[in-house]
Amino acid sequence: MPSRLPNTYGTFSMGEAGLSKAGCNHPSSLLASLIFWLVATFPLAAEEATGAVQVIVNDAVELPPSLSSGTLRSVFFGRMQSWPDGTPVTVFVLPESHPAHKTFCITFLKTFPYVLRKQWDQLTFTGSGNAPTVVATTYQLYDKVRSTPGAIGYANQLPGNDSPVKFVGSNTQLTDPKFRF
Amino acid sequence: MTIRYPQLACTVAALLMLLVSGAPALHAKDLNGINLHGFVSQGYLYSKENNFYGESTDGSWDFYEAGVGGIYRVDPKLSIAGQLYARDAGRGDDGSIRTDYFYADYRFFQSAQSGAGFRAGRVRNPYGFYNSTRDIFFTRPSILLPQLYYEGYGIRELFFSSDGLQLYNYWDSDQQSTHFIATFGRTDDIDSNTFENIFGGQGGLFSGQAELRRPFAAQLSTDLMGGRWRAAMSYYDATLTFDSPQAIAELDANIIALSLQHNREKISYTLEYSLLSTNGLFASPAFGAAGNFASKGESAYLQADYQQTSALTWYMRIDHQLGDRNRPNETDSTVLTLGGRWAPAPNWLLAAEVHGVRGSAPVPNIDNPNRQISERSELFVMMAGYRF
Numbered sequence: 105m106p107s108r109l110p111n112t113y114g115t116f117s118m119g120e121a122g123l124s125k126a127g128c129n130h131p132s133s134l135l136a137s138l139i140f141w142l143v144a145t146f147p148l149a150a151e152e153a154t155g156a157v158q159v160i161v162n163d164a165v166e167l168p169p170s171l172s173s174g175t176l177r178s179v180f181f182g183r184m185q186s187w188p189d190g191t192p193v194t195v196f197v198l199p200e201s202h203p204a205h206k207t208f209c210i211t212f213l214k215t216f217p218y219v220l221r222k223q224w225d226q227l228t229f230t231g232s233g234n235a236p237t238v239v240a241t242t243y244q245l246y247d248k249v250r251s252t253p254g255a256i257g258y259a260n261q262l263p264g265n266d267s268p269v270k271f272v273g274s275n276t277q278l279t280d281p282k283f284r285f
Numbered sequence: 286m287t288i289r290y291p292q293l294a295c296t297v298a299a300l301l302m303l304l305v306s307g308a309p310a311l312h313a314k315d316l317n318g319i320n321l322h323g324f325v326s327q328g329y330l331y332s333k334e335n336n337f338y339g340e341s342t343d344g345s346w347d348f349y350e351a352g353v354g355g356i357y358r359v360d361p362k363l364s365i366a367g368q369l370y371a372r373d374a375g376r377g378d379d380g381s382i383r384t385d386y387f388y389a390d391y392r393f394f395q396s397a398q399s400g401a402g403f404r405a406g407r408v409r410n411p412y413g414f415y416n417s418t419r420d421i422f423f424t425r426p427s428i429l430l431p432q433l434y435y436e437g438y439g440i441r442e443l444f445f446s447s448d449g450l451q452l453y454n455y456w457d458s459d460q461q462s463t464h465f466i467a468t469f470g471r472t473d474d475i476d477s478n479t480f481e482n483i484f485g486g487q488g489g490l491f492s493g494q495a496e497l498r499r500p501f502a503a504q505l506s507t508d509l510m511g512g513r514w515r516a517a518m519s520y521y522d523a524t525l526t527f528d529s530p531q532a533i534a535e536l537d538a539n540i541i542a543l544s545l546q547h548n549r550e551k552i553s554y555t556l557e558y559s560l561l562s563t564n565g566l567f568a569s570p571a572f573g574a575a576g577n578f579a580s581k582g583e584s585a586y587l588q589a590d591y592q593q594t595s596a597l598t599w600y601m602r603i604d605h606q607l608g609d610r611n612r613p614n615e616t617d618s619t620v621l622t623l624g625g626r627w628a629p630a631p632n633w634l635l636a637a638e639v640h641g642v643r644g645s646a647p648v649p650n651i652d653n654p655n656r657q658i659s660e661r662s663e664l665f666v667m668m669a670g671y672r673f
Contacts, residue, residue, distance in 0.1 A: 174457040174459050174462075175398055177457050178462075183400060184395065184397075185364075188397070190360075214510050215510075215511030215512050215548075216548060216549075216550055219513075219548050220512075223512070225418070225421075226417070226424065228322050229322070229354070231366025
């Protein structure tokens with residue numbers, strides 16, 4: 105099961121110390137600290153996850169024997185471009201503002217949508233990979249993943265199906281990889 | 286106020302032709318298996334005291350960028366990628382179209398959590414968080430880059446990309462992603478104007494043969510917890526040589542940069558530091574002069590970004606540079622930046638920022654011919670961009 109509210113937010117004080125320390129040798133450290141303090145006191149909105157999502161994968165894909173958060177990050181950050189059988193990885197996502205996209209980013213990738221978007225821009229503009237295809241609705245996303253060999257995406261979990269991964273397509277006959285999210 | 290419409294018009298026309306070939310989409314277009322992307326952005330600058338990118342003291346539109354590129358997957362291991370690019374920035378860049386990068390990428394190793402490959406051709410040099418996409422408005426942290434990225438006329442071209450071989454490697458684990466990338470550039474002739482600009486020579490003194498020898502760039506970077514923390518260490522080294530009947534010169538330059546970023550849901554902080562070391566030799570039998578020199582320069586900035594909504598971000602930055610450690614009072618400069626960017630739709634981006642500049646290093650000399658550069662200047666910049 106994915107952890108819905110990852111416990112990775114307790115690192116801020118460490119960062120503050122790190123940044124202040126790095127700024128100490130700098131002639132402008134006082135002003136820098138001031139700016140830092142000003143910004144750090146802006147109100148922070150609570151991070152919320154709305155509704156659970158699961159990864160959906162086209163069932164013609166030969167997945168790696170174990171699917172971990174590391175692999176999922178390789179795929180969704182655009183680094184892994186083909187599956188073990190050579191099929192190109194095709195990633196479908198919802199628009200950045202869609203609640204399911206945000207939930208997916210936080211739950212499975214442990215990141216924020218804007219961090220992911222910056223990574224995709226980096227890929228696109230350096231020619232080192234393809235950014236995912238954005239589709240407008242969860243229905244379209246499901247349909248695209250079902251009909252595209254090598255496709256991966258995510259969808260809302262339906263009642264009674266709390267598996268982190270669901271295989272979709274015409275011929276569901278799969279080996280059962282291990283999941284570690 | 287001058288606008289070079291012809292080049293811009295051509296580029297925009299080319300981009301529009303590509304656009305009409307497909308239905309509106311949020312990301313790159315697929316054309317016969319080639320995944321295409323493109324961008325165009327137009328800026329406006331208005332400044333007090335000194336000129337930036339054109340005659341900005343009167344208001345300048347002389348700043349635009351446009352590009353179109355694509356990637357073609359030959360087979361699961363091999364792809365070819367390229368981008369054409371045009372930039373106009375006052376007198377420092379004339380809007381001519383050039384090949385930004387063009388390379389073949391061979392992924393010789395791929396596992397579930399790691400991969401390695403090499404690229405051959407014209408490749409982007411990794412340096413800091415932004416050098417590899419420094420000319421694209423959509424990927425910069427602000428309209429104008431911090432001083433650490435050496436925006437000076439002549440230097441940016443040497444720095445930006447190299448013709449050569451690039452090796453890359455990544456490892457993803459549950460909590461961490463690590464990347465290593467190294468470029469081995471080949472020795473290449475460079476424009477003697479570039480050399481003259483770096484050496485600060487005057488009209489035609491350096492008319493001879495200039496070379497950039499064995500540029501090398503490497504970066505080790507790591508992302509923790511899905512990019513909540515990002516850190517990078519970059520290194521760049523190259524030798525510039527110059528040979529003419531009047532003079533010979535050699536300049537060895539290396540840069541070490543450290544980068545750190547913390548991303549939270551609404552706020553991110555970026556801190557980057559660089560140390561530039563140069564060693565040079567100069568001999569001119571014709572003028573009976575010879576000498577050597579060495580200097581170290583430092584640059585650092587801290588930027589904070591506040592995302593008010595997913596479409597609207599405010600940012601501020603303090604950016605300091607010490608051109609020569611031995612002459613701190615003569616060579617230091619500080620730029621304070623305050624700005625905002627708004628993406629009304631995923632394809633569009635608008636940004637505006639103000640810069641308070643103290644010191645002459647951030648002021649492009651080439652845009653201020655025959656005039657004394659003022660120690661302080663204020664600059665307002667706006668930019669609008671479209672991408673596909």
